[in-house]
Amino acid sequence: MSQSHQQASLPGCPSCEEPLEPGDLFCGACGYDLSAVPAPPGDRPTVAITVPAQGAAEPSAAPVEWPPAAGTDGSDRSAPTHRPADLPGVDSGGRPLVSGERAAVRFDEPGAPVGSPPGAPDDVPGDFELAAPDPRTVEHAPAGASAAGAKVCVACRSGRVDTDGYCENCGHAQPRERDHMEEELGGVAAVSDRGLRHHRNEDSFAVSCTALPDGSPAVVAIVCDGVSSASRPDEASAAAASAANESLLESLPRGAHPQQAMHEAILAASEAVNALAQDPGQAMEHDQHRHQNAPACTLVGAIMAGGLLVVGWVGDSRVYWVPEDRSNPPARLTEDDSWAAQMVAAGLMNEAEAYADERAHAITGWLGADAYELEPHTASFKPDRPGLVVVCTDGLWNYAEAAAEMAAAVPPEAHERPLHGAQVLVGHALDGGGHDNVTVALLPFAVTARGAGSA
Amino acid sequence: MANFSKSSVPQFSVEVYQNEFLPEGGRDVNAIVTVTSTGGGTTGGVPLAAGAPASARVPGRAPAAAVVLMVDCSGSMDYPPTKMRNARDATAAAIDTLRDGTRFAVVAGTHVADDVYPGNGRLATAGPQTKAQAKEALRRLSAGGGTAIGTWLRLADRLLGAAEVDIRHGILLTDGRNEHESPEDLRAALDSCAGRFTCDARGVGTDWEVKEVTEIAGSLLGSADIVADPAGLAADFTRMMENAMGKEVADVALRLWTPVGAEIVFVKQVAPTVADLSGRRTEAGPRAGDYPTGSWGDESRDYHVCVRVPEAGIGQEMLAARVSLILPPSPSAGGVPQTLSQGLVRAVWTDDMAASTSINPQVAHYTGQAELAQVIQQGLDARKSGDFDGATAKLGRAVQLASASGNADTAKLLSKVVDVVDAATGTVRLKARVAEADEMTLETRSTKTVRVKK
Structure with a gap:
C-alpha cells in the first residue's frame, strides 16, 4: 500500500516554499530545518519488511544506477541494460533524465537495512480457525456471484452465504471478486491479490494488446495502488488503471510516440481519479471518518512497442527489468516519489537512514484531486537483449526491494509463462507476510532485430 | 396528525454510524443505529398487525x-x-x-x-x-x-x-x-x-x-x-x-442478528431518551432477537448497539450485527413477520492504528449522553442519602458532560440543583436549597438526550 500522501517533499521549503538545492540542510530563505519534515499520520499498515530473497544476500551485486541519458555524465555508471548507442532514457519533455549531481542516489543496494525486522509474519499462526483464506488455495468464484444462495461460507464451512455477502452463521465476509484477479493476454499477464492483512484489495491493474499503425504489436500494462489513508482507494486505483489503459489504446494505434502516449495516459488517469472526488460514491458509509480525503492512488505503466520499452509512473509503484540471461544484472527502471527517495536524492540522509525512518514510505507524488502538482515521470529504453519487465506495487517490492532480489524471486521460466511467473511473485509476497495488497504484471520482452544499431 | 399528502406506505430507514475498524484482538463493536420513520396517513395496504382478529383498516385511511x-x-x-x-x-x-x-x-x-x-x-x-x-x-x-x-x-x-x-x-x-x-x-x-x-x-x-x-x-x-x-x-x-x-405503526421490533459466538453487550435507545432494552429481548430464530420499540409516527430514534464478536485476524471482515425493523406477523400477511428496513454493522480488523483507534463521533456522543443520564441519577440518589461529596462529584461530571455535548435543556435543569463554578472541568457546589420540583424535574428528564451537533 502506498503511504499517506503527506507533504514531505523537496525541493520546495515546507515553511516558505522557497526552492531548495539538493544538499541543503536548512532553507536558504527562512532557515527552516529541512530534516524536520512533517511526519505522515500514523497510518502505517505496511512497514517495509525486506525479506531477503534467497541468493540475493551478497551485497556485492553491481549497483545499478538510474538509466543514463546520452550527453550527460555517466562516467561512474554502469547501465547494464543499455549500450551507448541505445536510445537514452528521456523525460516526458524529451529532455535528458536527471543527471550527475545526484550521484548520491543509490538504489537497489541489496540487503539495505529497511524497516523493522520481519517479526510480523511469525505472529500469524493458525491459532484461530478463521484465518484469512489463502487466496492461493481458496477457490475464488469469478462466476459465483449468481450462485450466492447455494454458497457455503469459506470461513466456518457450515453457514450459508447471505445475499449481502456475509455468512449467516459466523458473519464472515466472503471473498470478493476483486480479492484475487488474474488476467493473461498474449505477451502480458497480471495478478492482483488482497494479501493477508488487508480487508480489501485496493490495487488494480489493466493489461492490453494493440497494434501500432505499422501493424507491429504493442503491449500495455498499468498497475495502480490505492492510497489507504484516502477515501475509496479501491475506486481510485480501478479508475486510474482503466483510464490510462483506454488512453493508450486510443493513442498508440493512432501513431503517438509511446513515451508521449504514456505521459498523456497518466494525465488521463489523473483526471479520472480527480473526478471521483466530486462524486460522493456509495462506499461513503463505510468511510465516514475519513471521507474528507480525496480518493488517490499511484500509477505505474509499461509499454512495449516498436522495440522500445517505455515506462511511466507517479508514486512508489515500480518497474524492474530482469534480463532473460540471468548473468546480466537486473535493474530498477523507476524512481519512487517517496520521502526516502527524496531525502536520499537531496543528500540529507544516506539510503540506510532514509529507509529505516518510519516516514520512508510516505509518498510525495500521487494521482488525486489533492495532489500538489502532478509530475508524470516517463522514461524510454531500448533493451538490447530479451528480458522480463516486472510492473508491481509495493506489496511485492517490499519483499524484494533490490533489483537482484526481484530477479531472484522471478522464476526462470517466467519468460515463457508470464501468468505463472506473476502467480509465483504474488506467492513470494504472501510468504513474506502479505502485509499489503500485491499486484504484479509481467511483460516478456523479446528482441527481434538482435544487435541492430549496436556495436 | 396524519398527513395525507405523504406516501401511503410507512417508510422506515436505518442508518448505521460506526467505526468498523478493530485492532488485532479487538472484539467490541459499537454502532449507533438511526431509525427514521416517515409514515403516511396510512399504511396503504401494508398489513399492520394489531393482534387477532386482523385489522379492519381500509387502505387510504388513518390507522384506527x-x-x-x-x-x-x-x-x-x-x-x-x-x-x-x-x-x-x-x-x-x-x-x-x-x-x-x-x-x-x-x-x-x-x-x-x-x-x-x-x-x-x-x-x-x-x-x-x-x-x-x-x-x-x-x-x-x-x-x-x-x-x-x-x-x-x-x-x-x-x-x-x-x-x-x-x-x-x-x-x-x-x-x-x-x-x-x-x-x-x-x-x-x-x-x-x-x-x-x-x-x-x-x-x-x-x-x-x-x-x-x-x-x-x-x-x-x-x-x-x-x-x-x-x-x-x-x-x-x-x-x-x-x-x-400521529402514530402510524404499532408493535415495531428492532431485530438484531449476530454471528455465532457473538455476545450482545447492550442494546439501548439513546435518542430521544435513554432506555436500556438489553433485558427485553425475545428470541426470534437462530442468532436473532427482537427488542420492542412500540408505536411509530413520523419520528427518528437512535439506538446504541454494542456487540462482542469472536476475534478474527488482521484483514478479516465480519458482519457483527444485522439490524432490522420488524412488523409482527399478521394473518393477512400469511403470518410472516415483515422486515421494514435493515442496516449492517461490520467489523474489520486492521493493523492501521489510525483507523482502529478513532472513535465514531456518534458513538462517542451517545456514550456521553448515556453517562450523563446515569451520573444525574447517581448524583441525586447520593444527595438524598446525604452523601454530599459523592453527589457533588457525580453532578459535577453531569455538568461537564451536558456542557460538552450541548445538552442545553439538561444543563439548565442541573443549574437549578448545583451552582456551576466551571462547567468545562465539572467544578460545582451543591445548592443549599433546592425546590423539590426542580430536583424531580431533573430526575424525570435526566434521560433526555440531544443529537450530535452537525
Whole structure:
C-alpha cells in the first residue's frame, strides 16, 4: 500500500516554499530545518519488511544506477541494460533524465537495512480457525456471484452465504471478486491479490494488446495502488488503471510516440481519479471518518512497442527489468516519489537512514484531486537483449526491494509463462507476510532485430 | 396528525454510524443505529398487525387507534383543589384533540379503577356527541380514595384489548405514590400490559415517586414527565394526544442478528431518551432477537448497539450485527413477520492504528449522553442519602458532560440543583436549597438526550 500522501517533499521549503538545492540542510530563505519534515499520520499498515530473497544476500551485486541519458555524465555508471548507442532514457519533455549531481542516489543496494525486522509474519499462526483464506488455495468464484444462495461460507464451512455477502452463521465476509484477479493476454499477464492483512484489495491493474499503425504489436500494462489513508482507494486505483489503459489504446494505434502516449495516459488517469472526488460514491458509509480525503492512488505503466520499452509512473509503484540471461544484472527502471527517495536524492540522509525512518514510505507524488502538482515521470529504453519487465506495487517490492532480489524471486521460466511467473511473485509476497495488497504484471520482452544499431 | 399528502406506505430507514475498524484482538463493536420513520396517513395496504382478529383498516385511511385516559382521582387531588380542576380541564382538552372515529374511554383511578366514560366496559367512538358526553362525565369526577395504579392499567388493558384497532395507547396522570398496592402488584400489572399497549405517564405536583412514573413509561414504551404546575396540564395533555394520534405503526421490533459466538453487550435507545432494552429481548430464530420499540409516527430514534464478536485476524471482515425493523406477523400477511428496513454493522480488523483507534463521533456522543443520564441519577440518589461529596462529584461530571455535548435543556435543569463554578472541568457546589420540583424535574428528564451537533 502506498503511504499517506503527506507533504514531505523537496525541493520546495515546507515553511516558505522557497526552492531548495539538493544538499541543503536548512532553507536558504527562512532557515527552516529541512530534516524536520512533517511526519505522515500514523497510518502505517505496511512497514517495509525486506525479506531477503534467497541468493540475493551478497551485497556485492553491481549497483545499478538510474538509466543514463546520452550527453550527460555517466562516467561512474554502469547501465547494464543499455549500450551507448541505445536510445537514452528521456523525460516526458524529451529532455535528458536527471543527471550527475545526484550521484548520491543509490538504489537497489541489496540487503539495505529497511524497516523493522520481519517479526510480523511469525505472529500469524493458525491459532484461530478463521484465518484469512489463502487466496492461493481458496477457490475464488469469478462466476459465483449468481450462485450466492447455494454458497457455503469459506470461513466456518457450515453457514450459508447471505445475499449481502456475509455468512449467516459466523458473519464472515466472503471473498470478493476483486480479492484475487488474474488476467493473461498474449505477451502480458497480471495478478492482483488482497494479501493477508488487508480487508480489501485496493490495487488494480489493466493489461492490453494493440497494434501500432505499422501493424507491429504493442503491449500495455498499468498497475495502480490505492492510497489507504484516502477515501475509496479501491475506486481510485480501478479508475486510474482503466483510464490510462483506454488512453493508450486510443493513442498508440493512432501513431503517438509511446513515451508521449504514456505521459498523456497518466494525465488521463489523473483526471479520472480527480473526478471521483466530486462524486460522493456509495462506499461513503463505510468511510465516514475519513471521507474528507480525496480518493488517490499511484500509477505505474509499461509499454512495449516498436522495440522500445517505455515506462511511466507517479508514486512508489515500480518497474524492474530482469534480463532473460540471468548473468546480466537486473535493474530498477523507476524512481519512487517517496520521502526516502527524496531525502536520499537531496543528500540529507544516506539510503540506510532514509529507509529505516518510519516516514520512508510516505509518498510525495500521487494521482488525486489533492495532489500538489502532478509530475508524470516517463522514461524510454531500448533493451538490447530479451528480458522480463516486472510492473508491481509495493506489496511485492517490499519483499524484494533490490533489483537482484526481484530477479531472484522471478522464476526462470517466467519468460515463457508470464501468468505463472506473476502467480509465483504474488506467492513470494504472501510468504513474506502479505502485509499489503500485491499486484504484479509481467511483460516478456523479446528482441527481434538482435544487435541492430549496436556495436 | 396524519398527513395525507405523504406516501401511503410507512417508510422506515436505518442508518448505521460506526467505526468498523478493530485492532488485532479487538472484539467490541459499537454502532449507533438511526431509525427514521416517515409514515403516511396510512399504511396503504401494508398489513399492520394489531393482534387477532386482523385489522379492519381500509387502505387510504388513518390507522384506527384507541386511547384510554387514566386520571388520578385520589383524595390528594383536592390539595389544592385546583389540581382536580386542572386535571379535568386537561382531560377535556385531550378529548378535544381526539381524531373523530378514534375509540376512547376515561378511567378514574383511585385504589380501584372505574371507567367513568362510556362506562359500559367498552370504548366509545370519538365524535361531537361522544366528546361532549365525555366532558360532561368529567365534571362529575371528584377526589377521594387511595392510589393503586396497577388496577388502572389492568382496566385500560381490558378496554383496549377488546377493540379492533392498530394503535393502542394509554395516558396516565398521577399526583401521588402508589400506596394502596404493593410494588409487586404494579410490576405484575406492567408485565401483563407490556407489548399490549403503549402508555405515557405524567406526575402532577411533587408528591409522586419519580421512579414509579418512569418505570411505567419505560415498561410501556411511552414518555414520562413532570407537570409541576397543574396549570400546565392542558397543554401537555394536548401534546401527548396529538403525538398518540400521529402514530402510524404499532408493535415495531428492532431485530438484531449476530454471528455465532457473538455476545450482545447492550442494546439501548439513546435518542430521544435513554432506555436500556438489553433485558427485553425475545428470541426470534437462530442468532436473532427482537427488542420492542412500540408505536411509530413520523419520528427518528437512535439506538446504541454494542456487540462482542469472536476475534478474527488482521484483514478479516465480519458482519457483527444485522439490524432490522420488524412488523409482527399478521394473518393477512400469511403470518410472516415483515422486515421494514435493515442496516449492517461490520467489523474489520486492521493493523492501521489510525483507523482502529478513532472513535465514531456518534458513538462517542451517545456514550456521553448515556453517562450523563446515569451520573444525574447517581448524583441525586447520593444527595438524598446525604452523601454530599459523592453527589457533588457525580453532578459535577453531569455538568461537564451536558456542557460538552450541548445538552442545553439538561444543563439548565442541573443549574437549578448545583451552582456551576466551571462547567468545562465539572467544578460545582451543591445548592443549599433546592425546590423539590426542580430536583424531580431533573430526575424525570435526566434521560433526555440531544443529537450530535452537525
